[in-house]
Amino acid sequence: MKKKFGKRRNSMLERFLNNSDLGKLFLRASVGVLLLFHGVDKLQHGYGFVETVLVKAKLPTYLSHGILVGELLAPLLVVLGFYTRPAALVQAFVMVMAIYLVHPQDLLSFSEHGGYSLELQMLYLFGSLAVFFFGAGRYSISRGNGLWN
Numbered sequence: 577m578k579k580k581f582g583k584r585r586n587s588m589l590e591r592f593l594n595n596s597d598l599g600k601l602f603l604r605a606s607v608g609v610l611l612l613f614h615g616v617d618k619l620q621h622g623y624g625f626v627e628t629v630l631v632k633a634k635l636p637t638y639l640s641h642g643i644l645v646g647e648l649l650a651p652l653l654v655v656l657g658f659y660t661r662p663a664a665l666v667q668a669f670v671m672v673m674a675i676y677l678v679h680p681q682d683l684l685s686f687s688e689h690g691g692y693s694l695e696l697q698m699l700y701l702f703g704s705l706a707v708f709f710f711g712a713g714r715y716s717i718s719r720g721n722g723l724w725n
């Protein structure tokens with residue numbers, strides 16, 4: 577009887593430790609929710625500065641409205657796990673554009689504490705790419721089913 581109980585406990589522990597879907601949920605939630613805060617802030621306080629940056633880069637100002645898709649809609653879809661892969665790709669694109677347009681001078685610099693100057697942007701970028709490649713997992717609205725999830 578003790579061996580069966582021991583095997584069962586071991587099996588439960590193994591299932592818990594080998595739960596990649598839980599890891600996908602944590603990654604989706606952290607990347608999505610934290611980027612969503614940036615979008616909500618821009619919605620509340622405006623994102624006119626994005627137009628200024630676009631003008632300096634000689635790009636059309638109407639592209640500034642893409643920030644609503646990239647920092648509100650896409651993170652919400654990532655968190656929910658619905659059309660996860662395209663939404664994560666949109667998030668990654670927004671981060672590439674933010675680095676290119678706002679932070680090009682910081683690409684090779686470090687902060688006063690020794691950390692990489694763009695560590696937050698890089699975490700969002702590569703976290704979004706990881707979500708793109710991993711997909712939503714079963715702890716999502718889509719249950720991880722379909723090509724886009």
